[in-house]
Amino acid sequence: MSSRPPRPPAPGTPGADGPPVSRHKRLIVVAICAFAIILDGYDLTVYGAVVPSLLEYEPWDLSETQAGTLGSYALVGMLLGALLIGTITDLVGRRRIIIGCVVWFSVGMALTAFAPSPEVFGLLRFLTGLGLGGVIPTAIALTMEYAEPHRRNMTNAFMFSGYAIGGICAALVAIPILARFEWQTMFWIGSLPALILVPLAYYALPESPNYLRARGREEEARSLAARYGVTLEALETTGPAGKRPGAMSNVGALVGRRLLAGTLLFWVANGMGLLLVYGLNTWLAGIMFSAGFPLGSSLSFLLVLNAGAILGAPTGGALADRFGSRPVVTAMFLIAMTCILLMSLEPPTALLYVLVALAGACTIGTTILVNSYTGNFYPASLRATGLGWALAVGRIGAIIGPIYGGLVMASGLGLAVNFYAFALPALLGAIAVLVVPASRATLPHGERVPDRTG
Numbered sequence: 351m352s353s354r355p356p357r358p359p360a361p362g363t364p365g366a367d368g369p370p371v372s373r374h375k376r377l378i379v380v381a382i383c384a385f386a387i388i389l390d391g392y393d394l395t396v397y398g399a400v401v402p403s404l405l406e407y408e409p410w411d412l413s414e415t416q417a418g419t420l421g422s423y424a425l426v427g428m429l430l431g432a433l434l435i436g437t438i439t440d441l442v443g444r445r446r447i448i449i450g451c452v453v454w455f456s457v458g459m460a461l462t463a464f465a466p467s468p469e470v471f472g473l474l475r476f477l478t479g480l481g482l483g484g485v486i487p488t489a490i491a492l493t494m495e496y497a498e499p500h501r502r503n504m505t506n507a508f509m510f511s512g513y514a515i516g517g518i519c520a521a522l523v524a525i526p527i528l529a530r531f532e533w534q535t536m537f538w539i540g541s542l543p544a545l546i547l548v549p550l551a552y553y554a555l556p557e558s559p560n561y562l563r564a565r566g567r568e569e570e571a572r573s574l575a576a577r578y579g580v581t582l583e584a585l586e587t588t589g590p591a592g593k594r595p596g597a598m599s600n601v602g603a604l605v606g607r608r609l610l611a612g613t614l615l616f617w618v619a620n621g622m623g624l625l626l627v628y629g630l631n632t633w634l635a636g637i638m639f640s641a642g643f644p645l646g647s648s649l650s651f652l653l654v655l656n657a658g659a660i661l662g663a664p665t666g667g668a669l670a671d672r673f674g675s676r677p678v679v680t681a682m683f684l685i686a687m688t689c690i691l692l693m694s695l696e697p698p699t700a701l702l703y704v705l706v707a708l709a710g711a712c713t714i715g716t717t718i719l720v721n722s723y724t725g726n727f728y729p730a731s732l733r734a735t736g737l738g739w740a741l742a743v744g745r746i747g748a749i750i751g752p753i754y755g756g757l758v759m760a761s762g763l764g765l766a767v768n769f770y771a772f773a774l775p776a777l778l779g780a781i782a783v784l785v786v787p788a789s790r791a792t793l794p795h796g797e798r799v800p801d802r803t804g
Contacts, residue, residue, distance in 0.1 A: 376578055379496040380505060382555050383489035384512040385547050386452055389540065390482050391516020393459060396536050397421050397475070398631070399524035403533040410468050423472045425628070425749045427479020428486075433742035435484025439491065439734035445557045447488045449548060455481030456544030463534035463541075483745065486721075487737035494725045494733070495558050496580060500671055506722040507667030507715070514659040514714055517631075521653060560733075604736055609728070613736070615782045616724045619679075620744025622779035623717035626686065629751030629772060630655060630713060633759060634706070637768045640759070641696070654703055655710035662711020663718040675723040676783060679716060683780035686712035687773045694769035713776070720783070727786070747775075 401417050404410065412420075431451075439447045458478030465471035490506060497505035520536070527535055559580050562571035574580070604613045631652065638651050662682075670678040689709040693702060721737065728736035758771040 376496040376580070378554055379556065379578075380493050380509050382547070382551050383448070383493045384509045385543075385550075386448060386485050386489055387510055387512035388516040388519070389452065389456070389543055389547065390485055391513035392520045392540050393455060393478065393482060393516075394424065394513075395517035395520035395631075396459075396524075396540055397424065399520050400528070400533040400536050403528055407533065412468060416468065420468060420472045420475065421752070422749055423476040424479035424482065425745060427476040428483030429479075429742050429745035429749070431480035431483025432487055432738045432745060433483075435480070435488070435738065439484075439488050439738065443557055443561055444488050444492045444734060445551075445555050448485060448492065448555065449551050451481040451485035451488065452544055452547055452551070453481075454478075455485070456541045456548075459537045460541035463537040483741070484738075487734050487741050490721050490725055490737050491734040492558055494722065495560055496578065502726060503670035503675060503719060503722045504664060504667035506725070507663040507718050510718040510721065511660050511663045513718070514656045514663075514710075517656045518653060518660075521656075603732055604728075604739055609732075609736075612727050612787050613739070615786045616720070616727065616736075616740045617743040618782040619720050619779050619786075620717070620724070620740045621747035622683075622775040622782065623713065623720050623747070624744045625747035625751040625754065625775045626713040626772060626779075627717055627751070628748040629755040629775075630709070632752040633755035633768070637759070637765070640768075641765055651703070651706050654706045656714065658707035658710030659714035659718070662708075662715030666711070666715050666719050667722065670719055670722065675719065675726065676786060679719050679723055679783045680780050682712040682716040682719065683776050683783065686716060687776035687780070690769050690773045690776065694766040696765075716779070720779075723783070723786070 398421070401421070404417055404420075405412055435447060435451065455478045458474055458481060462471060462474045462478065465474055489509065493506050493509045494502045520540075523539060524536060527539070556574060556578060559571040559575040559578075562568075562574065603609060634651055634655055666678055666682055686709055689705045689712065693705050693709070696702075697705065721741070724740045725733050725737055754771070755768075758768055761767065
């Protein structure tokens, strides 16, 4: 540890001085992170909501192929954002990154409403994606730190359910708004909540005690942890003794001998999960429409898919805290695969809705739990970096998902093949999670995280 006297608490870091904060106040941290993820979910869904309006927007005269390409730009930005911002989060602090990313993607949404051409629109969607990709690993890392150590999965699942809530909000807002206004209004609406969230986060969101500790600010970290009732984790270093790790040493540790197998498997699990999420969100309504359902009913399946995640993720999180992440996440991937296969049998409509809800719970919900599992796998000093890289590599699956589904739809091989195609990634995700090695993360005094998480 550094011989320098401890620095005074950073300005604007709540809880670093003053009266102790009740442990229940940690829920404020989780709520702020959830608020950020709701905005993230809104932005990622809003494009799908405005695509029909964009196709009818005469000044641009877009084709379906051009609209699909524009939709991928935000996902590419998210890949780079998760990679770059996730890597530096463990170096510059999680509080600053969350606030900065929310400002970034909210400004990006507002500017998108002024886009004069498809080219500028695509560029702004890419830039907005950088902030969207950066906020996710940071929110997960901070939530898991302020959660009870053995309730991390459930707490993170509740927080990240904000993604599905944001998606549902975008769909529900679009129904009345697009009937009366142009598509630009949807982006304006998405940028406005930042006027509430940014001041709230500035005044109420504390820094990560484990981040402060890793940067040599031991006394400040202990004071903040005591006031919030946070458990400080055993400090692990990734470089020579006495030397603070840099971004590249953190990345090197992810692919070092101790963590390489887990890192690669989490990359595969994230990739398969996100392929399912984005592939199904893009093509489920189209598949159902091609199966003979009216357009309104086809869109209702999309709402049910996301609604399933709101119930499935917290339930899965509670089970993961009780029985361990590996068996629960593996089982959820397999349930998703089974439900998707059963959908190919064209069951009665009522049963079909149940299967879609379960598929949503075990695709979107499972992806949320994979993030929790990933965060638990890494020590605190590498958590945001590990999550950032897993989400970045997994984002390749998100980019491929809509293309993969489109190729299968265009193949003309029949309705059932569309479902078989999405059952396969669920199986691959289950296999990847099943063989993840035991966690190397530690709790205070060098105690290992119970292997129920690994």
